[in-house]
Amino acid sequence: MPIVYDPFARFYDLEYSHKEDDLPFYLDVADTYGAPVLEIGAGTGRVTFEIARAGHEIWGIDDSARMLAIAAKKQKTLAPETNARIHLHQADMRTFDLPIRFPLCIIPFRAFLHNLTRADQLATLHTIHRHLLPGGILAFDLFVPVHQVLSKGEWHVDIPASELADPAQNVSLSAHITHDPVKQWLAITNIYHDKTADKAARERKARMKYRYVFQPEMELLLLHSGFATRACYGGFLGEPYDFHSGIMCFIAEKMTTRKRNSTA
Secondary structure: OOOOOOOOHHHHHHHHOOOOOOHHHHHHHHHHHOOOEEEEOOOOOHHHHHHHHOOOOEEEEEOOHHHHHHHHHHHOOOOHHHHOOEEEEEOOOOOOOOOOOEEEEEEOOOHHHHOOOHHHHHHHHHHHHHHEEEEEEEEEEEEOOOHHHHOOOEEEEEEOHHHOOOHHHOEEEEEEEEEEOOOOEEEEEEEEEEOOOOHHHOEEEEEEEEEOOOHHHHHHHHHHOOEEEEEEEOOOOOOEOOHHHOEEEEEEEEOOHHHHHHHO
């Protein structure tokens, strides 16, 4: 799996630091299921720091050194008691190995979808399973692959500077998306237009891919990896799942060997 977010790191907070809709969901599961919390795809710390501010110890992994460098810089500005609760590590979600076990693992902002093959998906889930305590919880969100999007072969989106987190930076974004329905891949190319930069640095390009997953498919991946799906919500406030909601929020429980055998 390529390290996706190194090319995005400089602009990531500009694009996403004002995202807050998922915070109630992840703060609630941290309050409910306890700490330490394991976070997959910690990035620049958007969710990590909020969970630490709420009083929970959190271990965050990410494969992007540049994203984690930004997180580490921001971490220094936090209150000492919050800072002490945060442990950030560079690692691949498929193969990481941490020295402790957790009651809760979270994967915010559809980071699971960067697993582009079935083997990648299962490797990630098995590695998480190994790091959870018996009965431990996995909570994560995905987008719903709705027909009106996936019926397209390619499309283009422009985001002006005024819609990004800091319009004063005068950076706008153009995104080009292509769809491969056989592989269930969305390939996204972002071009960041920096109107304050010199000519040589005016445009920066970054690419990523997602492998989208349907709800029944995800439940089978979980079951195959030793998890029982407790709930699938259609929103971050526990709304009933609806295909047209655009969001799937899963809560799954690590099964014991006995339970796994009974479901086989």
